[in-house]
Amino acid sequence: MSVTDSISGPTLNQVLANSAQAKTTDNSLAAASKAVSGSGSALGKDAFLQLLVTQLKNQNPLDPQDNTAFVAQLAQFSSLEGITTLNDSVNAISGNFQSSQALQASSLVGRSVIVQTGEAYVDPSSDKPFNGTVVVADADSRPVISITNADGEVVRTLELGTQKAGSVDFTWDGKDDDGLLLDKGNYSFTASSKTDTGTTALTTYLPATVNSVTLSKTGGEIMLNLAGLGSIGISKVQTIGL
Structure with a gap:
């Protein structure tokens, strides 16, 4: 079997x-x-x-x-x-x-902008008056603006009288306290308000001219190169003028 x-x-x-x-x-x-690996790429x-x-x-x-x-x-x-x-x-x-x-x-070059700063380039011989803005925090305060030249000397004091809280415009004719026309250059603006309780520092917004613009290669903020002031971020611009 x-x-x-x-x-x-x-x-x-x-x-x-x-x-x-x-x-x-x-x-x-x-x-x-x-x-695949020999190609040297991902x-x-x-x-x-x-x-x-x-x-x-x-x-x-x-x-x-x-x-x-x-x-x-x-x-x-x-x-x-x-x-x-x-x-x-x-x-x-x-x-x-x-x-x-x-x-x-490219559209900003040559334009005038209003930025938050305490310094500005001023040409008193220009036909245009110098206009700025001060932010008043308390009602019934008396803002005072001291203008200082590049040597640190106070050349003009502007008293704006009693103001309400908010933005207050001011104009400077480019003259000192004696009425003499000053030279063009950089000037510092220090604002403060006098109240019954004391003195408070205030924020100023001043005009400047855009000479050139710097673009970020990484997609960051645009930097404006202002005449006589250096660079400032576009986010700090309050107003863009002509």
């Missing part, structure tokens, strides 16, 4: 073929990975898809790619492509923003 083994297994040729197929798969994936969507296709073409017929893993890789590819598209959109928006900044900056 003879006994026959009914359980069939892979033949030697099949085992060798599967081994060769697995070796070919490993070599193909290694070659694809080397091609893994992009084209390289990702190349690796995925190579993996599918050289998968083991007896142990094919799992459907769950395949769907997960496709989801990763979709996420990668979405991030790439988003990055391109952000770069486009950034470029448009920088162009808008350059256009805005």
Whole structure:
């Protein structure tokens, strides 16, 4: 009586073929990975898809790619492509923003602006009077503005009388207390208010001319280069005039 083994297994040729197929798969994936890494750049969507296709073409017929893993890789590819598209959109928006900044900056050159500062360049010989603003904090206060030249000497004192709380405009004709016309240059303006309880320092807003504009390469704030005053951020500008 003879006994026959009914359980069939892979033949030697099949085992060798599967081994060769697995070796070919490993070599193909290694070659694809080397091609991607040899480019010296980050893994992009084209390289990702190349690796995925190579993996599918050289998968083991007896142990094919799992459907769950395949769907997960496709989801990763979709996420990668979405991030790439988003990055391109952000770069486009950034470029448009920088162009808008350059256009805005070019329109400011030569204009007069009102900024929060205690110093201003004044040309008393000019036909235009020098106008400024002082912010009064308390009602029924008496603001006083002391004007000092570059040598630290007080050349003029302006008494604005009793004022209500808020912004109060003042005008200086470029003359000292004796009525003499002063030279052009930088002058400091110190404002304070006198009340029944004491003296309080006040904030002044003074005019200046924009000579040039500095744009930030990183998308930061525009810096205005003012005549005789240096640079100041555009966020500190209260009013833009002619």
